[in-house]
Amino acid sequence: MVNEAPTRADRLAVPTQRTVIAAAARWPSLELTELWKFRELLFFMVWRDVKVRYKQTILGIAWAVMQPAMMMVVFTVFFHRIGKIPTGGMSPELFYLSGLLPWFFFQQSVNAAGVSVIGSEHLITKIYFPRLIIPVSAVFAAVFDSMVALSLLAVMAAVLGVAPSYNIIVLPLIYAIIMMLAIGIGTLIAALNVTYRDVRHIVPFALQLGLFATPSIYISQPQESDSTTLELLADVNPMTTLVSAYRAATVGGPMPWAQLGIAFALALVLLVVGCLYFRKTEDRFADII
Numbered sequence: 667m668v669n670e671a672p673t674r675a676d677r678l679a680v681p682t683q684r685t686v687i688a689a690a691a692r693w694p695s696l697e698l699t700e701l702w703k704f705r706e707l708l709f710f711m712v713w714r715d716v717k718v719r720y721k722q723t724i725l726g727i728a729w730a731v732m733q734p735a736m737m738m739v740v741f742t743v744f745f746h747r748i749g750k751i752p753t754g755g756m757s758p759e760l761f762y763l764s765g766l767l768p769w770f771f772f773q774q775s776v777n778a779a780g781v782s783v784i785g786s787e788h789l790i791t792k793i794y795f796p797r798l799i800i801p802v803s804a805v806f807a808a809v810f811d812s813m814v815a816l817s818l819l820a821v822m823a824a825v826l827g828v829a830p831s832y833n834i835i836v837l838p839l840i841y842a843i844i845m846m847l848a849i850g851i852g853t854l855i856a857a858l859n860v861t862y863r864d865v866r867h868i869v870p871f872a873l874q875l876g877l878f879a880t881p882s883i884y885i886s887q888p889q890e891s892d893s894t895t896l897e898l899l900a901d902v903n904p905m906t907t908l909v910s911a912y913r914a915a916t917v918g919g920p921m922p923w924a925q926l927g928i929a930f931a932l933a934l935v936l937l938v939v940g941c942l943y944f945r946k947t948e949d950r951f952a953d954i955i
Contacts, residue, residue: 696941700796708799708806715778715807730811731818734770738763741883754885757826760917763819765882768912771812772844772905773873778804779852780859780869787955797948798941801856805848809841816916823917833915836926840911843926843933847904850936853944860947860954880905904929 701708720726738759745751746758753761779801783790786800823830859865877883880903907925914921 696938696945697796701798701802704796704799707795708803711799711803712806715804716810719807719811727814730814734763734766734815735818737766741766745883751884754919756917756919757828759822760819760826760828761913762883763822764913764917765880765909767812767815767819768840768844768909769877769880769882769905770815771808771841772848772908773877774811775805775808775845775848776852776855776873777870778808779848780855781866782852783856783860783951784863784866784955790955791952797951798853798944801853801944802849805845805852808848809845812841819916828917830916831914831918833918833921836911836921837915840908840915840926843930844905844908846930846937847908847933850933850938850940852940854936854940857944857947860951876903876905879903880909882909904932 720729723729725732741762742758745762746753782800782804783797789795789800790797855865855869907922907929910919910922911926911929913919
């Protein structure tokens with residue numbers, strides 16, 4: 667059987683494909699499905715950051731424990747022994763360490779995410795992948811350090827005879843909220859840092875000041891009047907609630923459930939805003955960086 671050539675009528679009957687060119691949306695979507703497709707790359711970049719951090723170091727993973735341990739000793743000596751600052755009847759070592767660990771985790775996550783895009787210039791200018799993976803992987807890599815430092819808190823609590831309460835089951839949720847907050851702020855800083863390089867000098871200084879606006883080394887006692895600027899900053903700072911919740915989950919104390927819900931909502935808003943701004947500006951990264 668000989669195949670006949672299609673007639674002119676047959677060719678006209680075949681639907682043609684149309685390409686529509688439209689203006690891009692003012693605010694792009696988060697495209698979380700694309701991040702899921704590149705989950706293996708995300709895992710690889712997290713593992714790379716962890717290995718590079720401790721490669722060719724003498725103390726290795728011990729650095730994750732030494733920083734909060736040394737700060738705990740400094741605050742115990744100067745704030746508790748000399749300054750006589752109360753710790754609410756809690757052991758000063760546990761009080762300061764349980765307050766420093768969540769703050770150090772947040773601080774390290776934001777710092778690493780803020781400079782992650784600049785540090786990945788060789789990848790951004792050569793291949794395509796979701797750029798959002800870069801700051802997200804930096805935050806996930808900081809979880810490893812925090813888990814190692816958490817073991818120090820567990821050992822100290824056991825030595826001092828402090829048993830964990832049932833609030834310990836909330837600890838993964840607290841970590842998740844801190845990660846959401848760090849990713850939201852970190853992605854925003856990472857996008858701004860590409861255009862304005864002096865941002866990376868401002869962020870560490872701002873985070874150091876933020877330590878004193880967070881009840882990591884003191885007890886937050888709201889007053890009805892004559893509130894100082896520091897107290898007002900502590901009230902609007904979501905890390906105030908997260909530090910208190912972290913302390914309650916690890917070494918005991920009342921869990922601020924209502925404030926924890928507010929902190930979650932605020933972290934979610936900052937996560938969406940930071941990631942959307944990052945998505946909006948990421949097309950210019952390869953040209954500017």
